[in-house]
Amino acid sequence: MTADETAHSAPSVRPRSAADQTLALLRADLGPRVDTRPTALEAARADKSGHAAEGTPLAVVHAVSVADVQTVMRIATATRTPVVPRGAGTGLAGGANTGGGEISLSVRGMDRVLEVRPDDLLAVVEPGILNAELNALLEPHGVWWAPDPASRAISTVGGNIATGAGGLLCAKYGVVRDAVLGVDVVLADGRLMHFGHRSVKGVTGLDLTSLIIGSEGTLGVVVGATLKLRRLVEGERVTLTALFDGVRAAAVASAAVTASGVQPAIMELMDATSLAAAHRLLSLPAPPEGAAQLTIQTDGPVAADEASAIAEILREAGGAVAVAADAAEGEALLAVRRAMHPAMETLGTTLIEDVSVPRSALPDMFDEIARIEREFGLVIPAVAHAGDGNLHPNFVFEGPEVPPVVWEAAEELFRAALALGGTLTGEHGIGVLKRRWLIDELGDDQWKLQRDIAHAFDPLGILNPGKVFGP
């Protein structure tokens, strides 16, 4: 040991690790909002995908203001510390999972509605508000925000924006991309940017609002949003179900509904395994062996006429149709679909996939799933947002780690979706779980271009590193 090292080892001037120095800077500026309790750090490692990042996060920062987020990013830039933005942690691709030495930057506490303008059909909100809470606050104003991921009761608007979320109503009412006018974003270096506009139309400069939507925390931290609202839909909703002999028949029938030009608000498909599992979870009588089900809802001024037309198409396609007597019975029918994810969790650990194909390719995609089940000796329960061609095949297995055979089957699933003109992820995002296939869909050149664009926002690469464009 040299004299110099000895001097530095003296208690009064003990050198602190880089991590300790970063923590000290955070605590100096943010005090109790810097959380290093082991339970908080452990929770920040994972999202709802079941996948967890390696290592222990440096800290969770519970931001309550834009200034807090700016402070975190300035310190992160100064110290070159990776930051993982986080809402409610309900993601399904590992996009908010925080690894060793990284800061989990939670905006869940920024949950105010700053402005509601029914006359301009817009609302200005902070990112941490839950989707369902926002809609409950909007309802008395006669308006709603249309994106409705199945997680809407537990997922945040900021998270919906970061992933470009979809949901059940998308074919008729659009996805997040269709429902955001502007975003406020804190960049990696702490600067606050306002992208977008408050008017229906606006083409001033590049559309950076859309670039932020679905960017999964790689370009900046969403700290505010100007949302495009819709008027509440008037009239009674009508809900109906149709049972089919198998999933292919149900998929063909859903394609026939789409091709007819009658636009349901919701059209969900459950295959036999999913349907049976949901019935078991809800203690309902078991469905017929091998039966798949379509659950359809119409709304608006001609909902009843549309439901009748759809029922006729479904019967012609061989479906056993049941129309709900009233709204309560309709909700009960939809509850079966909503029970899908908890029902899967009763079967084991699940890897929920999220491929999306052109609507007419839905029957072929179900054929591909059946082929992959046979070839890999797996059961892959699947549901689909049949109105928009987005499928959620579920791989179910024991234990916390995805077995190699499941990844191999998933890879085959992705290839099949791409071959049918589809895409890797319809609404969950790339995160860490699909990053190794991103280049297969984008190609080398586009992958590199996207990385270069991210670099323009975050030249040091401290924002959610390893996600989307990771190894």
Next chain:
Amino acid sequence: MTADETAHSAPSVRPRSAADQTLALLRADLGPRVDTRPTALEAARADKSGHAAEGTPLAVVHAVSVADVQTVMRIATATRTPVVPRGAGTGLAGGANTGGGEISLSVRGMDRVLEVRPDDLLAVVEPGILNAELNALLEPHGVWWAPDPASRAISTVGGNIATGAGGLLCAKYGVVRDAVLGVDVVLADGRLMHFGHRSVKGVTGLDLTSLIIGSEGTLGVVVGATLKLRRLVEGERVTLTALFDGVRAAAVASAAVTASGVQPAIMELMDATSLAAAHRLLSLPAPPEGAAQLTIQTDGPVAADEASAIAEILREAGGAVAVAADAAEGEALLAVRRAMHPAMETLGTTLIEDVSVPRSALPDMFDEIARIEREFGLVIPAVAHAGDGNLHPNFVFEGPEVPPVVWEAAEELFRAALALGGTLTGEHGIGVLKRRWLIDELGDDQWKLQRDIAHAFDPLGILNPGKVFGP
């Protein structure tokens, strides 16, 4: 003269200018598609804004294939020659104006519809097809592409995408951004990229499709598009007009219609000067002195009910309402609005502005226009897409050059729109005519970030240089 120069001056080895060499390269690969006729070069200098670029373009290249576009961009990159992509040249911001030494790259000849899929509600098209021609081809399939700029009979789909065009139907049926699933783009270096997807949902990587929409030729050349279609709207359209004592009363009435929640397909506002000029052009009886008019159309299954509800709101707001007896009379009423631009051209040279404000701010924006008229001693005839808050104030003057007082008044107009929460351009784009105000809206930091993003696409800066981000 040195011996060396003498040698080079000999006819057989005369040194060619850089421009000549570039032309020779273009001709070698593209033959007769390289057009240097003086009339073609002159036409490429201007668009429908009336503004023309300085100098003489190097050539107009009439591309007929993706390969042609790639060839042009490879030669342009090799020779560092600026390229200005062009459709039908109907832009109103000078975005396609081609200056001295630049290549005008026309994709107007690439006008095929490659695929129509009514079942998937998509079409794949080349960029040069006219909007109205596309819709005529789609109609037998029971589908349409909703963006409907007033120029739809003469403007291309590629140009609509490049500018992020809007139109009359936007409040109900959306803008171009809402109606494109994917774009094929040739980058500055000639590489072909496919952005986006064919499915309703898709969040794989960054949304580069949206980034291209409205990028005005600064990021790449759009050589193909996968368009999101809608089913034709069923039922009879109902058209009505309402005359008001002045433009403010008409604007307040239109805001009342929007606030009522009844959604017209079209809601157009003409101020007194515009209305009188259009009536003169069409040889119609003069409207009452000072009268402004709303022209409204409803469509869909409850069009008649909606028209009745709107008529009641307009009467309560002091309007003299006339409902068209049938579709033909409805079209005649709308023809008055459609005559606006030719009517303005009878008054002199026009500078058409394009500010957009939140819908509730429309009356205040008309007050601002009246104030600017008084302060600058100008008459500024204005129309508005009142359903979405997009105004087109027209500055009318003599001769080809915009007088300084008009630019000063326009600047005051932009400031007023921004102060009301609006934006510089709702649907025409920045081009050259608004580039000096871009930084006022974006701020220095965002302006620079947008430039950095453009640089990732076009590191040499050869794509439409000087437009949008120009001096």
